Amino acid sequence: MADITHTAPTEDRQARRINWGAVSDHAVLIAGALFMMAPLVMLIQMSTIPDAEIMQTGPSLEIGNQFWPNVKKALLGAMSFSGEDTGLSMFRSSMILGLGFAVGKIVISMLAAYAIVYFRLRFATFAFWLIFTTLLLPLEVRIVPSYEVTQKLGLLNTYGGLIIPLIASATATFFFRQFFLSVPDELVEAARIDGAGPVKFFIDILVPLSQTMIAAIFIIMFVFGWNQYLWPTMITTDESKYTLVQGIKQITQSLEGTHIPEFGRSNLLAVLAVLPPVAVVIFFQRWFVKGLTESDK
Amino acid sequence: MAKLTLSQVGKTYAAGSQAAVSGVDIDIADGEFIVLVGPSGCGKSTLLRMVAGLETVTEGEIRIGDRLVNHVDPADRDIAMVFQNYALYPHMTVRGNMAYGLKNRGESRQAINDRVEQAARMLELTPYLDRKPRALSGGQRQRVAMGRAIVREPAAFLFDEPLSNLDAKLRVTMRGEIRKLQRRLGTTSLYVTHDQLEAMTLADRLVVLNGGKVEQIGAPLEVYNNPASTFVAAFIGSPAMNLLDAQVEGGTLMVEGHRLAQVARDAGPVTVGLRPEDLVLSTSGLPLRIDYVEELGAQRIIHGFIGDQPAAVADGSPDAPLSDIVHVTAARADIHLFDTTTGKRMDLPAETQIAEATA
Ligand SMILES: Nc1ncnc2c1ncn2[C@@H]1O[C@H](COP(=O)(O)OP(=O)(O)OP(=O)(O)O)[C@@H](O)[C@H]1O
Numbered sequence: 326m327a328d329i330t331h332t333a334p335t336e337d338r339q340a341r342r343i344n345w346g347a348v349s350d351h352a353v354l355i356a357g358a359l360f361m362m363a364p365l366v367m368l369i370q371m372s373t374i375p376d377a378e379i380m381q382t383g384p385s386l387e388i389g390n391q392f393w394p395n396v397k398k399a400l401l402g403a404m405s406f407s408g409e410d411t412g413l414s415m416f417r418s419s420m421i422l423g424l425g426f427a428v429g430k431i432v433i434s435m436l437a438a439y440a441i442v443y444f445r446l447r448f449a450t451f452a453f454w455l456i457f458t459t460l461l462l463p464l465e466v467r468i469v470p471s472y473e474v475t476q477k478l479g480l481l482n483t484y485g486g487l488i489i490p491l492i493a494s495a496t497a498t499f500f501f502r503q504f505f506l507s508v509p510d511e512l513v514e515a516a517r518i519d520g521a522g523p524v525k526f527f528i529d530i531l532v533p534l535s536q537t538m539i540a541a542i543f544i545i546m547f548v549f550g551w552n553q554y555l556w557p558t559m560i561t562t563d564e565s566k567y568t569l570v571q572g573i574k575q576i577t578q579s580l581e582g583t584h585i586p587e588f589g590r591s592n593l594l595a596v597l598a599v600l601p602p603v604a605v606v607i608f609f610q611r612w613f614v615k616g617l618t619e620s621d622k
Numbered sequence: 623m624a625k626l627t628l629s630q631v632g633k634t635y636a637a638g639s640q641a642a643v644s645g646v647d648i649d650i651a652d653g654e655f656i657v658l659v660g661p662s663g664c665g666k667s668t669l670l671r672m673v674a675g676l677e678t679v680t681e682g683e684i685r686i687g688d689r690l691v692n693h694v695d696p697a698d699r700d701i702a703m704v705f706q707n708y709a710l711y712p713h714m715t716v717r718g719n720m721a722y723g724l725k726n727r728g729e730s731r732q733a734i735n736d737r738v739e740q741a742a743r744m745l746e747l748t749p750y751l752d753r754k755p756r757a758l759s760g761g762q763r764q765r766v767a768m769g770r771a772i773v774r775e776p777a778a779f780l781f782d783e784p785l786s787n788l789d790a791k792l793r794v795t796m797r798g799e800i801r802k803l804q805r806r807l808g809t810t811s812l813y814v815t816h817d818q819l820e821a822m823t824l825a826d827r828l829v830v831l832n833g834g835k836v837e838q839i840g841a842p843l844e845v846y847n848n849p850a851s852t853f854v855a856a857f858i859g860s861p862a863m864n865l866l867d868a869q870v871e872g873g874t875l876m877v878e879g880h881r882l883a884q885v886a887r888d889a890g891p892v893t894v895g896l897r898p899e900d901l902v903l904s905t906s907g908l909p910l911r912i913d914y915v916e917e918l919g920a921q922r923i924i925h926g927f928i929g930d931q932p933a934a935v936a937d938g939s940p941d942a943p944l945s946d947i948v949h950v951t952a953a954r955a956d957i958h959l960f961d962t963t964t965g966k967r968m969d970l971p972a973e974t975q976i977a978e979a980t981a
């Protein structure tokens with residue numbers, strides 16, 4: 326009994342002692358997070374007050390009553406005469422582009438890496454390095470021929486035209502190749518003895534094993550696709566297929582006009598453009614870190 | 623369940639390179655437990671993987687039952703394999719791992735379930751059926767790998783050093799379990815190991831491989847008592863057999879100028895093999911200059927030199943005091959003679975026994 330009454334208070338004191346290291350860590354992180362959030366908060370604040378007022382005062386601490394009208398304008402209002410480039414339609418285009426990019430690139434590059442790593446192809450290594458060197462030729466360098474090919478295929482102003490010409494990914498192929506190379510050979514052999522052919526092995530074993538890798542690539546490629554500006558601008562003239570990133574540019578153009586710029590509306594569109602990448606990262610971040618750092622085989 | 627026949631099996635990996643395995647003839651009876659043993663790189667895994675169908679057979683024929691399987695797909699050979707690193711599917715549960723092969727064969731869900739449950743009960747894995755391999759200990763993973771083999775009810779089990787990732791104590795336990803399980807199921811088994819003790823304890827028959835060739839095939843005791851060559855003699859048994867250069871002079875076997883025994887042999891050099899446990903300390907015999915002594919509790923191993931040839935003696939009375947030089951002798955039956963140049967065993971003709979008796 327004596328023992329217990331003696332040790333209990335010391336334990337208590339230990340538990341109550343403040344870990345200053347952790348506090349300062351958190352303080353730095355919270356400060357950093359607030360700092361990063363500030364522009365976003367300012368955008369939202371400005372969208373609550375009338376545009377004319379912003380012209381005079383700029384960002385302030387005032388919360389006005391224009392938020393919902395601005396939301397409605399941003400989502401449903403069109404910027405052009407055709408009336409097809411509403412916030413919602415641009416959001417949909419961006420989403421199709423981002424998802425199409427991410428999913429397409431993952432499928433194509435996984436299949437390419439599977440072929441390179443697991444099949445006795447002639448020139449497999451050569452093919453891999455050939456794919457790899459395309460990293461040296463980013464879209465900007467080859468935009469004219471790419472445009473020409475797309476145009477000849479009749480893919481201008483289609484989602485296919487937005488996605489398919491950019492769907493091959495040397496980066497993703499490289500990552501998947503490295504990952505597949507690290508999968509132990511015995512696993513393939515065990516699967517062979519268990520009667521799994523190439524397709525079964527890919528679907529039943531390799532794809533589930535690559536989960537974390539797929540998540541990591543998905544984030545990178547989704548954000549990459551979502552943020553595309555140059556390519557959609559080249560390919561789409563049809564306003565119903567404009568993406569958010571294109572739309573934001575249009576609003577900045579209108580800032581140069583003579584009438585009062587629509588700050589509230591453009592700010593909300595900018596927020597809208599930021600949300601999906603943020604959501605994707607938050608949703609996948611656990612796998613993302615895992616996929617790039619550790620392997621659980 | 624079936625017999626397994628290897629005839630003149632050979633493997634050359636790249637054209638022009640040396641054969642990894644050559645001219646292997648083994649007839650394995652139904653239900654027999656065969657252990658392939660040999661030093662690293664001698665082609666044990668290569669041979670096993672050829673039986674599994676994971677490597678092409680470049681020479682000879684492999685039959686499972688009466689079926690020639692040289693060109694049959696691994697899945698259709700009716701074998702199951704246990705890998706050194708277990709090769710469990712990390713994303714599947716224990717149940718999923720065991721069921722996967724059956725599922726691919728298109729067995730009914732009910733049948734799969736029954737067999738998995740039964741195997742799990744046999745291996746005491748029932749509580750872990752819904753865990754992922756990551757959440758299991760090494761020994762448990764090993765048992766899952768066994769379970770995956772058992773549920774297939776194959777004609778033959780193939781094991782490639784399945785215990786070498788376990789700690790020493792667990793290895794002994796699992797060794798016993800594998801043996802019991804194999805007896806119980808009566809499935810023909812081919813087991814690869816480089817550990818001669820594992821080989822001795824598990825095997826119905828040992829196959830000792832050296833440089834891709836079969837050096838000797840036989841029951842463990844037969845191989846231990848009558849090693850066919852100096853290679854087998856040195857490989858099987860621990861501590862290793864002493865191999866000493868000796869001379870036959872006028873019917874007497876002389877080691878470093880000291881008489882060991884009478885033999886009816888032509889004069890000339892021979893290699894004499896003496897197991898440390900067969901040597902006895904005595905007042906006369908070969909003088910052994912002691913270098914150091916290993917105390918093992920029940921016995922001690924005395925290492926030293928006869929002349930300038932290293933030799934070891936297992937001494938069963940570890941409490942007796944030792945002088946710097948001890949004398950050792952061996953019974954005639956415990957003396958193995960090998961050809962100095964070929965390393966092959968020279969079988970002792972009957973008259974040596976007589977010579978011994980009259981000496
Ligand atoms: N894929 C391969 N390509 C070329 N040579 C190989 C290949 N696999 C094995 N070898 C060679 O074949 C020989 C036998 O190899 P094997 O793996 O069968 O040895 P082992 O007896 O299993 O050795 P260990 O006990 O170290 O596993 C070795 O000389 C090895 O270098």
Ligand SMILES: [Mg+2]
Nearest residue numbers: 666667668782
């Ligand atoms: Mg091996």
